[in-house]
Amino acid sequence: MAILLCGLIGLERELRAKQAGLKTMIMIGLGSTLFTILSIKIGIGNADRIASNIVTGIGFLGAGVIFKEESKVRGLTTACVIWIVAAIGMAIGAGFSEQAIGVTVIVLLALILFPYVEDFVQHRSTSREYRIVKKYENEGLDSYEEHFKIAGLKLSRGQQNLSDGIISGTWTAAGSPKNHKLFVDHMLQDEKILEFQF
Structure with a gap:
């Protein structure tokens, strides 16, 4: 499920030629899923011990795709997608499959539809x-x-x-x-x- 859901998001990024594409999103999703499962299995009495550090680790990955070009900042959307793919992986690892599927659908709709909205706005101002x-x-x-x-x-x-x-x-x-x-x-x-x- 992690491969499927995170792969769909990664495919959208790949088709738009973004820095983090299909392979990256699948790896992030799988890693987050596995870390969450391990945190539950071996963190008896303190189940968030490993999982809580996923958010910190993902912050470093996200920062790596953000860069400033002249007066514009690029990579913020990709960084956000990395962050949310990790959250989807954690949801799958914790057994919240329905929430993971729901968030994936919302993210895909946002990534596919928002560029058209942005183009419309930019043509106006x-x-x-x-x-x-x-x-x-x-x-x-x-x-x-x-x-x-x-x-x-x-x-x-x-x-x-x-x-x-x-x-x-x-x-x-x-x-x-x-x-x-x-x-x-x-x-x-x-x-x-x-x-x-x-």
Whole structure:
């Protein structure tokens, strides 16, 4: 049962080319199941002695798949899936098969359906970071904030720096992909901008 349930979740991760796939999920599920059975069998009077450490061990595995890429954090979903696969394995090892099956169905539905929901939300509104660098000409970068508003983006001002006659600023803007494209196209035509990150 551990191979089947954890394998189904692992297969979904494998098809999406995630870091932890079919083999990893099966091994985590089997390991959690076996540790739970051993904890019950040999931990007489203290049945949670071994099982309680599964959660700690899984934390290390989960941390290994989380990494930061530029301004985004990747691997959080995979880390959560590793954590819940271990919980499914523990449920099977403790004899709670119905709960394990129920949670597996919910997890699979979430993993399959949520990407479509996320795509729908992102097409309505997405957040991006922008950085503008230009030569300082006795004025700040406030005028560029008007361009954000004209493009229909909601913005949050970040850090602004002035050094050696060069002024730079960062913003986080939220809006539809169409509005982001409108803003980027406008900024790319500005000859005063020395560097534009988007």
